[in-house]
Amino acid sequence: MPGSRSENVPIRLIATFNDVAIPGPGFEIPLATAMLGNRTELEPVRMFPTIDVWMTESQIDLTSLVVQKIRQVTSESFSPGESLLIESWFKNQSEQDVAALLNITPEAVRIERQRLLERIRISIEPPRA
Amino acid sequence: MEPVVRYMILCDNAVTDPDRPNCTHIDCMMGMIRSMEDPAYPVVRESFYVFLVLANCRGAGNAQIKVLYQDEEPERLILGSLIHTLDFSGSSPLDLLGVGFRIRNCRFPFEGRYSVQFWYNERCVSEQPLTLR
Numbered sequence: 008m009p010g011s012r013s014e015n016v017p018i019r020l021i022a023t024f025n026d027v028a029i030p031g032p033g034f035e036i037p038l039a040t041a042m043l044g045n046r047t048e049l050e051p052v053r054m055f056p057t058i059d060v061w062m063t064e065s066q067i068d069l070t071s072l073v074v075q076k077i078r079q080v081t082s083e084s085f086s087p088g089e090s091l092l093i094e095s096w097f098k099n100q101s102e103q104d105v106a107a108l109l110n111i112t113p114e115a116v117r118i119e120r121q122r123l124l125e126r127i128r129i130s131i132e133p134p135r136a
Numbered sequence: 137m138e139p140v141v142r143y144m145i146l147c148d149n150a151v152t153d154p155d156r157p158n159c160t161h162i163d164c165m166m167g168m169i170r171s172m173e174d175p176a177y178p179v180v181r182e183s184f185y186v187f188l189v190l191a192n193c194r195g196a197g198n199a200q201i202k203v204l205y206q207d208e209e210p211e212r213l214i215l216g217s218l219i220h221t222l223d224f225s226g227s228s229p230l231d232l233l234g235v236g237f238r239i240r241n242c243r244f245p246f247e248g249r250y251s252v253q254f255w256y257n258e259r260c261v262s263e264q265p266l267t268l269r
Contacts (some may be wrong), residue, residue: 014236015159018160018232020150020234022222024220025240027239027241031214034213034214049168050169070191
C-alpha cells in the first residue's frame with residue numbers, strides 16, 4: 008500500500024491592496040454618490056453533483072475518465088443490483104465480499120460482472136478539429 | 137516577462153485559515169450581480185475582491201485591475217484600481233503567490249456584461265467576465 012500522507016503547500020499572499028475605485032473617463036462619481044443606491048445581491052453559482060472517482064495505483068487519468076463514463080451509463084441502463092456489481096468492481100471489492108453482500112456465490116459474482124462489462128462499449132475519439 | 141495567472145477569482149474575500157495556515161479560502165465567489173434598486177442603474181457595489189494566484193513571477197512590475205463595459209463598441213473603461221508595484225524579489229518563479237485587490241465604491245452605470253481585467257506592465261494578462269443584472 009503506497010503512502011497516503013501529503014500536505015498542501017500554502018499559497019503565499021504577498022500583497023493585498025485596498026483601493027477606492029477610480030472611475031474611467033466620463034464615469035466620474037458625482038458628489039451625490041451617497042444618493043446612489045447600493046443594494047445589490049450575488050446570483051448564486053449553481054452546483055452540479057460532484058462525480059467521485061476512486062483512484063487506485065494502476066489507474067491513470069484515461070481510466071478515470073472511462074470509469075466516469077461507465078458510471079453514467081450504468082446508472083441509466085442497469086438495474087440497481089447490476090450497478091452495484093459494477094460499482095463494487097470499481098472499488099476493488101473482492102468477489103467474496105460482494106458475494107457475502109448479495110448472498111450469492113463468488114463464482115456468480117465473477118460471471119455476472121463479466122456479463123455486465125461485456126455489455127458496455129466505449130469508443131474514444133480524438134477531439135473534433 | 138510577465139507572471140502567469142494560475143487563478144483569477146472574483147469574490148467577496150480570500151482568507152488564510154487561521155487553524156490551517158496551508159489553506160486559503162475563497163469567500164463567496166462572484167460572477168453575476170443583481171441590482172436591488174429601483175431604478176436599477178446606476179448602482180454602487182460597496183466592494184469586490186479580485187484574488188490572483190500567480191506563477192512565473194520574476195523581478196518587479198506594475199499591476200492594476202480595470203473593469204470595462206463590454207456591451208458597447210468600443211469597450212469602455214468604467215473603473216479601475218490604483219497602479220501598484222509588485223516586487224517578486226526573493227521568490228522563486230516556481231512559487232505560487234497570492235495577490236488580492238479589494239476595490240471599493242464601485243459604480244456600475246449599466247446592466248450588462250463587464251470584463252474584470254488584470255493588467256501587468258500595461259498589458260492585459262487575464263480577465264474574468266462579470267455580469268450585472
